[in-house]
Amino acid sequence: MFNKKSLEDVATEEKQWQKLFKDYTLKAPERLKRFSTVSDKAIKNIYTPLDVEDLDYPKEIAFPGEYPFTRGVQPTMYRGKLWTMRMFAGLGSAKDTNERFHLLVNEGQTGLSTAFDMPTLMGYDTDSPRSRGECGKCGVAIDSLKDMEILFDGLPIDKITTSMTINPAASILWAMYIAMAEKRGINRRIIGGTIQNDMLKEFIAQKTFMCPPKPSMRLITDTVEFGTNEVPRWNTISISGYHIREAGSTAVQELAFTLADGIAYVDAALERGLDIDAFAPRLSFFFNSHLDFFEEIAKFRAARRMWARIMKERFKAKDERSLWLRFHTQTAGCSLTAQQPYNNVIRTSLQALAAVLGGTQSLHTNSLDEVLAIPTEEAATIALRTQQIIAEESGVANTIDPLGGSFFVERLTRDMEEEAFEYIKKIDDMGGMVAAIERNYPQMEIADAAYKYQLQIDSQEKTVVGVNKYISEEDIPVEVLQIDEELEEKQIKWTNEVKNKRDNNRVKEALEKLGEACQGDDNLMPVIIETVKEYATEQEITDIFRDVFGIYRDPGVY
C-alpha cells in the first residue's frame, strides 16, 4: 500500500518526532510508566505506516463481502440493514418472561433472546433437591413443553428469530421450541433462531455441564446434522467467546479459544460425514465487547479474517457463506460495577459502539443494574435506547468499517490474529480442544489472566472508576427487581399438574425409546422431539442422558 520512498520519508520524520516527544517527556514525564490495553498488551505512543508497511489491501483487508471479510461479511453492512437489537431476557415464570418479551417487541426490539434459570440450564426440574432456591432467579424456569408454549404465546415466531442461551440441555429446549411451533401450525423449516449449544466453552469457562466432553460432542453433532437437514434457518451452534472473556481471559485468549472450539465442532461434523458447505453457513459466533475500545474492534476484525482463512485453507470450504463469521455481541457484564451503578450506562455505550464499529450482526447491551440482579423494565429500556442512539443518531453506521485503514487498528488486528493463531497451534499440538480441555489447559490460562488482572486492579495499575479511583462515599440506590419467593412452590405445583394431565403411558414409552436411542448411533433429535411432545419434563430426559453418557464433574482447579 505504501511505496518505498514514502516509507523512508515517514521513517525519517518519525525519528525526529520521537526525539521531540522524548524531549517533552524529559520536562514533563508521561502520566503512566507503561501504557497497555485491558488485556495488558503494550501500546506505543503512535502508529504510522511503518507499523503496517507490508499491508496488502486486497489480501488482508479487501472490501466488505469479499474474502477475507476483514471489513464485514455483507457488501452493504449497516447501509443495508442495521444489526439486530437482541436483548437477553428471562425471569421468573414463563408468563413473566412472555410479558417482558411483549414489552421489548413493542419498544422496537427486532429479535428475541431467552435467558433460562439455573435448573433449566443444568438440566434439572424445579422440584429437584439441587434446584432449591434457584427457580426463576437468573432466567425463566422451563420444566416442560407447556412452559415453552406459554413463553412464546402471542409472539410472531414465524417472523421474528429467537435465540436461546442453553447448552447441556440445548437439544431438549430446541426440541421444545420446534414442537411448540408445530403445535401452532408453523413448519420447522420456517422458524429461525439460534441455540447456544457450545459445550466446549462451558467446560472452559461458563461451567454449566451435564455429561463429559465426548458424549456432549455427540449431542451437539446430532443437532448440527438435524438442523442442516430439517431446520435450515436455525443456527445450531453459537460458538461463544463471551463467557471465556467473562471468566477473565484476555482478548487474544477469547479469540483463540473460541475459534479453536469452532475448529473442534467442524471436525466433529466432518467426521459424521457431513459436507462442510452443508452445515458451515449455519455456524454462528458470540463475542464479548469489553472495556478496551480499540482492542475490541481489532478483535472482531481479526476474528472475521481468521475464520475465513481457517474455513478456506484448513477445511477447503467452497461456499462463500461457509467463510463468514457472523456474530452476536454482548457488552461485558464483568466490567460493570455495583458502585455508582449509573456509570454502567456509559461503559455499556462505549462497549456497544466498539461492537458496532467491529461489524456485529446482533447486539445485547447490558442494563445498568445487571450487576445487582435481573434488569428492571426501566433499566432494560435505557439499554435498548443506547443501541438505538448509536444506530440512528451518532452517524457511525453511515459508512462501512470506518476504522479500517487506521494504522493502529490495522496493526492491532494483525497482532491479535498472529497471537491467536499461536494459541490455536498449541491446541492443535495437544490433539485439539477436547484434549486441551481434558488437560485443563484453557481453564488454567484463563485463571492466570484473571488473577493477574485482579492484582493490577488491587495495585491500581488498572483503573476501575468508582471502585479503586473516584470513589464516592454516598451510595446511589437503584431499584432492584425481586423474584417472587413463592415462585418455586408454584412452579413445582404447576409441573405436577402437567404430569397428571398427560398420558403417562405414552411418556414412559417415549422415554424408553429415547434410552435405547442413546445407546445407538442414530440422530437423537427426532426421538427427543417426540418425547417432549408427550410433555415429558426436561429432567426426565436429562436423567437418561446422565445415566447413559455419564456425569461430568468440575475438576476444581485454580
Add this chain to the structure above:
Amino acid sequence: MNKERRVRILVAKPGLDGHDRGARIIARTYRDAGFEVVYSGLHQTPEEVVQAAIQEDVDMIGLSSLAGAHLYLLPRVVELLREKNADDIVVCGGGIFPQEDIPKLKDAGIKEVFTPGTPLTEIVDWVRKNVSPRG
C-alpha cells in the same frame, strides 16, 4: 489457640451457579497469603459443602454465590453446621448480593459478606483478624 497450625479455609461454590472466576481468584489469594486452601469445585449442595468442611477440618468456609440463590444457600450451610455441632467454623460469603439482602445474610449467621470491588488485601486482612485455627 493452636499456634502451630495454619488457618485452613474451604472455598466453596454452593448451588448450580457456574461463575467461578471470583472463587478461584480468592482461592489463589488465600493460598498466596499463606493459608491452607481447599477448593470444592462447582455445583455443591449445602450438605456436600458442610461434609467437606468437617472432613477437611477447616476453620473457615468462604461461600461464593453469583446467581441469586444466596438467601437459601448461605443460611442453609450455617444451619447444617449447627446441626453437626460445627458452628465454630466461620462462614463468610462473597458474590453479587443486593444491598438489602446483606443484613439478612448476617442475621442468618454469615459473619462477613464481600461484594465485587473489595480489594483482595482487605479480605485477607479480615481473615487474619477474625479467623484462627480451631482448638
